[in-house]
Amino acid sequence: MEVAAVSINGGDAVQKSEKLLHYIESLDVGTRISVRQIATSQKVSAGTAYRAVKTAQTRGLVATIDRVGTVRTDPRPRSTSAQLTFADLVRVIDGRVLGGSEGLDKPLDKFVIGAMKTSAMGHYISRNSLLIVGNREDAQALALESGAAVLITGGFDTTSAVMSLANRSALPIITTSHDTFTVATMINRALSDQAIRRDILTVASLYTPRSEASFLQLPATVGDYRKLARTTQHSEIPVISVSGRVVGVANADTVLERKDSAPLERAMERHPAVVKTGESVATVNHLMQGRGLKLVPVVDDAGLLIGVLTRATVLAQLQETPATEHLPATIADQLEATLSSVAPLPGGTAAYRVATAPIMTNKFGALNVGVLNGLITSATSRYLRSTGRQNVLVDNITLTTLRPIQLSARVTIGLNILDLTRHVATFDIDITADDVVAAKALLTCQLLERN
CATH class of the missing domain: 3.10.580.10 (CBS-domain)
Structure with missing residues (x-):
């Protein structure tokens, strides 16, 4: 890929560094860069070029990929619309890129396992998808011609003709020593993790x-x-x-x-x-x-x-709650769905009944401590939301278990307010099993509201 060189002459170190960063930013995403190439084209020292590359890396303008080198990347990949890319895939499966490295920043939409005749594959392969296949050069070429990347399992290589096609198409062809089932499991997990990260708002x-x-x-x-x-x-x-x-x-x-x-x-x-x-x-x-x-x-x-x-x-x-977006249920959502409001004890603030399930227990048949912490957090958040406080961030929770809570027990979480201000809430919490106190908790949380 040809990029016009912008010569840098004179100026102090700061101006020179900024001009180098502008040069790197002008490169197309996926372009390979090196300290030597920048030093030569921009007429600067290798040390100055190295510092510019490191600064560009911290700003997200470039990334170093194993067995590929340093490439120009999207400077803002960590947004709410970020997707798993083929470069991410290489890291996940510990793969090796055989060709088409300029397409590593393309998103991975889906993957297809090539366990069928070549004549039947065309119906399943689409652009920006990934074909997982063994040492079948005809299937590999078909995928690249259809706009899909290729992952070769079993540690096999491919022919020079297929690698040339991958380079011309700017579509990665990757090899891994893992078997098909293993890489499919790894990719499924990576796609799931990426979906969760996508829903976490970042700066x-x-x-x-x-x-x-x-x-x-x-x-x-x-x-x-x-x-x-x-x-x-x-x-x-x-x-x-x-x-x-x-x-x-x-x-x-x-x-x-x-x-x-x-x-x-x-x-x-x-x-x-x-x-x-x-x-x-x-x-x-x-x-x-x-x-x-x-x-x-x-x-x-x-x-x-x-x-x-x-x-x-x-x-x-x-405080914005999208009405049209249906996000996958988190563990916290699933725990909160098990709660139902009941009348509090005399002097108490609120109480919630827990519908326990076998998945909530440990190997001894008792309610898991981590699940109990989650239920306490969910009960507290639900109560605070009922009072108009929509955004709650738990600062600290101290749990003391007095006796195991069995699956068959009728579990109730009773909330008692110790302190409630505009920004902070503190609760004393009683967890009862069949009307007998089985655990105590002290929870403090921040109330994130507008001024």
């Missing part, structure tokens, strides 16, 4: 990129802050060094009573809280709630500013 799916965010660079003054703050919807503004590293956050309190000519470096909060793109939105919301933050800078592994995330954006997403 990557919500943050505002640096190109659209407000920030100040040293040496800036308090006057610069006040001028910029008048154009933004929030008073918190990240402050970065000349190299782009986050060194502080300025807000209305830190600049209070400061003259416009005062250096901003002396009127900002040093060592501010920062987050990275892979962190979950629930975790970030907990951080912002606990520290009273309305904005946090988003940084890469080197501490360079890549964007910002506001608390308003986080809370809007957490």
Whole structure:
């Protein structure tokens, strides 16, 4: 793949690094790159090229794949629409790429096991699918011609003609030493895990990129802050060094009573809280709630500013419940479905009856402790939602079991409020089996609500 070279001449180290990153970003996804190639085409030293590649890796612009090398990747793969790619598949099955490496970033939609005659395969093979087959060159060629990648099991190789076809089609042909049943099981598990990850909101799916965010660079003054703050919807503004590293956050309190000519470096909060793109939105919301933050800078592994995330954006997403999207039931959903509300004991706040099932027990026939923890969390969350508190994050749960809870027992979870404020709730919990206390728990949780 030909890419026009952009020559870099002069400038300081920071400008040179940024220009190298722009060059890497201009490459098509799937393009192989190397330190030597960048150093030669951009007329920089190998050390400068190496540092640029490492920075690009932390920003998600490139990735190193075993037996393939370093390739240009999508910079924002960890979003709510992320899919399993053929590059992910290579890692999952410990495979080796024989050809078509430029197609490794393509998504894997489904896989087909080639246990049929070639004449019957065409009906099942579709674009962006994967054909799992042995050393059958005719089937491998048919898959590539139909727009599908190929996985060869049993450690077999293929012919040079098939590898050439894979390269021309930009479709991976991969080999693995595992048998067909084993790789099918591994891929099924990977697809399932990816579906769960897709439903977990991360910072990557919500943050505002640096190109659209407000920030100040040293040496800036308090006057610069006040001028910029008048154009933004929030008073918190990240402050970065000349190299782009986050060194502080300025807000209305830190600049209070400061003259416009005062250096901003002396009127900002040093060592501010920062987050990275892979962190979950629930975790970030907990951080912002606990520290009273309305904005946090988003940084890469080197501490360079890549964007910002506001608390308003986080809370809007957490409180949004899609009506049209049907997500697979989680373990927590399944546990909560077993609860039914019953009348609380005198002095109690709420109580829930548990419909136990054999899958909830350990090998001795008693209710599993982990399941019991989940049931307590589900009961507490259901009660708080009934009071209008929709977003609950459990901070700590301490469980003391007094006696085993048998499968046949009538189990009730009784909640007693010890403390309930705008942001925190603490419960004393009694778990009874056939009206006898079998366990006690103390649970503390955060209530993630709008201001």
